[in-house]
Amino acid sequence: MDASAAPTRQLVRMRGRSYVAFVFCPTVPIVGWLEEIDATLARSPGFFVGKPVVLDLSAVDLSQSAISHLVASLEQRNIRVLGIEGVDAAHVTTSMPPLLTGGRHCVLTQIEPQKAEAKPKPKSTSLLLENPVRSGQSVVFTDGDVTVLGSVGSGAEIVAGGSIHVYGALRGRAMAGVNGNSAARIYCQKIEAELLAIDGYYQTAEDISATLRNRPAQAWLDGEIMKITPLN
Amino acid sequence: MAKVLVVTSGKGGVGKTTSTAALGAALAQLGEKVVVVDFDVGLRNLDLVLGAERRVVFDLINVVQGVAKLSQALIRDKRLENLWLLPASQTRDKDALTEEGVRSIIADLRTKFDWILCDSPAGIERGATLAMRYADEAVIVTNPEVSSVRDSDRIIGMLDSKTVKAEKGERVEKHVLITRYDSARAARGEMLSIEDILEILAIPLLGIIPESQDVLRASNVGSPVTLNNAASAPARAYIDAVRRLMGETVTMMVPVERKGLMNRLLGRRAA
Numbered sequence: 001m002d003a004s005a006a007p008t009r010q011l012v013r014m015r016g017r018s019y020v021a022f023v024f025c026p027t028v029p030i031v032g033w034l035e036e037i038d039a040t041l042a043r044s045p046g047f048f049v050g051k052p053v054v055l056d057l058s059a060v061d062l063s064q065s066a067i068s069h070l071v072a073s074l075e076q077r078n079i080r081v082l083g084i085e086g087v088d089a090a091h092v093t094t095s096m097p098p099l100l101t102g103g104r105h106c107v108l109t110q111i112e113p114q115k116a117e118a119k120p121k122p123k124s125t126s127l128l129l130e131n132p133v134r135s136g137q138s139v140v141f142t143d144g145d146v147t148v149l150g151s152v153g154s155g156a157e158i159v160a161g162g163s164i165h166v167y168g169a170l171r172g173r174a175m176a177g178v179n180g181n182s183a184a185r186i187y188c189q190k191i192e193a194e195l196l197a198i199d200g201y202y203q204t205a206e207d208i209s210a211t212l213r214n215r216p217a218q219a220w221l222d223g224e225i226m227k228i229t230p231l232n
Numbered sequence: 233m234a235k236v237l238v239v240t241s242g243k244g245g246v247g248k249t250t251s252t253a254a255l256g257a258a259l260a261q262l263g264e265k266v267v268v269v270d271f272d273v274g275l276r277n278l279d280l281v282l283g284a285e286r287r288v289v290f291d292l293i294n295v296v297q298g299v300a301k302l303s304q305a306l307i308r309d310k311r312l313e314n315l316w317l318l319p320a321s322q323t324r325d326k327d328a329l330t331e332e333g334v335r336s337i338i339a340d341l342r343t344k345f346d347w348i349l350c351d352s353p354a355g356i357e358r359g360a361t362l363a364m365r366y367a368d369e370a371v372i373v374t375n376p377e378v379s380s381v382r383d384s385d386r387i388i389g390m391l392d393s394k395t396v397k398a399e400k401g402e403r404v405e406k407h408v409l410i411t412r413y414d415s416a417r418a419a420r421g422e423m424l425s426i427e428d429i430l431e432i433l434a435i436p437l438l439g440i441i442p443e444s445q446d447v448l449r450a451s452n453v454g455s456p457v458t459l460n461n462a463a464s465a466p467a468r469a470y471i472d473a474v475r476r477l478m479g480e481t482v483t484m485m486v487p488v489e490r491k492g493l494m495n496r497l498l499g500r501r502a503a
Contacts, residue, residue, distance in 0.1 A: 134389025
């Protein structure tokens with residue numbers, strides 16, 4: 001290999017590409033407009049971080065020093081200005097961002113999904129069971145309410161942080177408000193429960209009045225006493 | 233397409249083995265090629281009910297462990313040429329069953345038979361879970377009494393969670409077969425009613441088998457009731473159940489005891 005060979009000349013290739021940028025349109029007084037920017041930043045810090053920003057100064061008449069002051073004030077807020085638009089070329093010095101022309105309007109669609117991603121998915125506060133809960137099964141859901149569309153079999157168990165709703169017969173055990181939620185209740189279409197408990201206070205099948213059996217009922221806490229009453 | 237059907241109940245003594253034999257024989261009588269597999273390792277009974285106990289050479293465990301070939305362990309029924317038995321081992325226990333062994337046997341049987349009926353042992357342990365593991369359908373045998381119904385409910389929960397089908401997100405088709413139903417006692421409120429059982433279990437009814445001396449008599453002579461006395465009430469109920477399994481629509485008959493004149497005159501004797 002010949003090390004002294006002259007390097008081949010590379011052609012400089014230019015490509016056109018357009019990007020979407022935020023356009024700021026400052027209004028007078030500039031101090032008031034900056035306060036608005038501050039308010040936006042207070043609501044969502046880092047909203048403009050990493051996003052290209054263009055200053056459109058067509059609505060205001062600013063001197064060269066005023067423009068550089070404005071760019072510096074934005075820089076202080078971690079907003080880097082990519083370019084300036086709508087101003088006489090004479091007002092722009094080499095230390096300022098370059099003058100841009102020919103910008104087109106577009107909708108900032110890509111911002112929405114980014115915002116949604118940033119928010120953590122809210123934790124579900126209820127659990128829906130579409131099938132009957134069979135004998136021997138244990139459903140534990142401490143984050144909120146449990147709703148059962150079928151029946152809860154004898155020997156089955158439902159434990160909920162919130163209330164328990166059973167749209168069939170409740171023949172097993174139901175424990176509501178296990179995290180100390182004394183406002184939790186237990187509702188069922190047909191009460192044949194082995195045990196009902198709310199926030200640690202409980203009643204067994206023996207304590208449940210025979211007149212309630214097989215009827216729609218609810219259980220709630222009245223102070224330290226569990227009450228069971230028919231629904232409607 | 234072969235179907236694997238598990239006959240199960242949770243509770244013991246409700247009639248799983250009797251029902252497996254009766255359903256298997258009835259399917260074979262209707263021309264289907266059937267094998268009944270005894271999963272009750274250590275407490276085998278299905279060979280007795282089918283009258284094949286004196287011809288057992290190899291068993292399920294031998295096949296699982298590779299000691300014998302499947303064809304060597306299969307016993308053909310002497311009366312029905314479509315009916316085969318894969319007996320359990322009496323000298324071993326359920327720990328001798330492996331999931332992989334059961335899987336390969338069931339896969340092998342699927343290529344040879346139309347119906348594979350698995351007679352599950354009582355309980356919810358290894359034997360019962362392996363018997364239901366590869367099932368496509370399940371017959372849950374229930375007596376009209378609270379303990380049996382609750383145990384059946386437990387088994388249904390396991391069918392919905394511990395079978396291969398359930399783990400794949402599919403459903404095991406489930407049917408309830410009510411056995412030892414005594415219409416007179418049910419009328420007096422001494423038994424759970426059919427409606428109560430179906431309301432608790434919330435699965436379709438396959439059949440109602442009346443309490444009958446014919447069942448005991450058939451078991452004692454080593455013949456499935458559907459074969460021993462096909463005209464008897466329990467045999468007819470089993471045959472109807474099998475026709476429903478095969479997809480036919482058959483009107484459900486609630487067996488009513490026909491009392492003789494003398495019986496009626498004398499009233500019911502103490503049971």
